[in-house]
Amino acid sequence: MSGAPPEPERAWTVGTAPGIFPVVGHGITLVRRPLDFLKSLSAHGDLVEIRLGPRRAWLACHPELVHRILMDSRTFDKGGPQYERLRPLMGNGLVTCGHEGHRRQRRLIQPTFRPSRIADYATVMGEEAESTCRAWRSGTKVDVSAAMLALTTRVTSRVLLSDSLDAATVAEVRNCLAALVQGLFIRTVVPLGPLFRIPTPANRRYRRAFDRLHAIIDSVVDERRRGTPRDDLLGSLLEAEADRGGASGVTGREIHDQLITLLLTGVESTAMCLGSVFSLLPAHPEVERRVHAEADAVLTDGLRPGLRELPGLVHTRSVVMETLRVYPPGWLFTRTTTRETELAGLRLPGGATVLYSPYLLHHDPGSFADPDRFLPERWLPGQTAAAPNGAMLPFAAGSRKCIGDTFAMAEATLAVAAIARRWRLRPLPGHVEQPRPAATLGPRALEMICEPRRRVPAAGVSRDPNTTVAQAE
């Protein structure tokens, strides 16, 4: 016992965000300028009431409050308009399931993300990153957003489903995702069901993408049931289903839900992160130079980047991490209270909607010096100033923390290095692509020009200085 008096409870402040419109609440502001709106909220309190359509909701602005929410997933359970919209899409899989039943699902999926498995996946990640940028041609325009989405779709489907998706289906999944993330966001911030049943072109696009994605998953599972067993996520789910005498409780419905869940979450967020990295690098030439030099030093000629190269890619990793801070792909999340509880001294009834925003937290000057500046060196080994609990949450925290965090960091780091070894990506003249918030945050139509790079010769290595890396291989 230290004998020290207990810390006094903080004097929390609770406020209401101004600018509530009838019916839509803050919905229009959240659609038109969500990032500015989020950043403005801390000025109104540590816990701020906002309106999602007519629905009252409380957004936790202080890292300590967010930490409390995430550490108590029994009281602050998955729910609120975001998860109400996600459930028809993902069913009751690992992302959307409630607290009860979550532990069983997490145990079922966790072996797929064991560190020893990530080692095997790193080879696939390196191969796919190489083949993505091998097809690019000097001086041509590349649709970086589409290329990153195609890359992460191929990696995720190869790793989880062992090549069960052909190239045409990968392209279809990519297009479905684009329609879904936009539709999901609008349905979250303006949760007015009847509005989305009107057969407008946008609603029809959403419905078509929704149906097509489910049909793709059904045919993948049917094909596997008829074919050879494989050692991948789908294989392990089918095995658990067959083990009816055991305690797994896995059904055909759950297999479908888990596959669609992991495909959607695995593909979209990492693609957004990669798009953001490439949109940020040209505006930070010194950072870009370090990433190029590191790729040259660590990725030797002809070698596909993989697990062995990861420890050497420290700058690249710090760039990925800082990108996740500045533009977290998962930028706004909802929860629902399962019982009456207290937050920041305010009594919340059971069924209240509570939100947290990694974007808001990551831009808090109380947690990060110069929060709006892109400074990857914050994350270099030895430099990391400990961010307070709840301040840096690109992958959330607590029992609902992202299961794919190590996977995503490896995939993004290897992809950035593989591309940086061959190409410098330049923005189109006069065009600045801003990250666009929808269900995820990131650039959605990023086009860039590929400029072949000259490798910076490592000390003692002689090489024709006019040979570009793209030509040399």
Ligand code: HEM
């Ligand atoms: C840069 C990439 C990624 C980011 C930024 C990210 C972010 C997140 C965040 C913030 C959550 C928590 C959501 C909440 O609190 O409501 C989450 C959960 C989750 N993520 Fe990720 N994620 C990424 C990549 C991945 C990948 C590659 C996979 C799988 C292949 C994945 C699978 C999941 C799953 C299954 C959950 C739910 C975990 C649970 O509730 O137990 N994520 N992710």
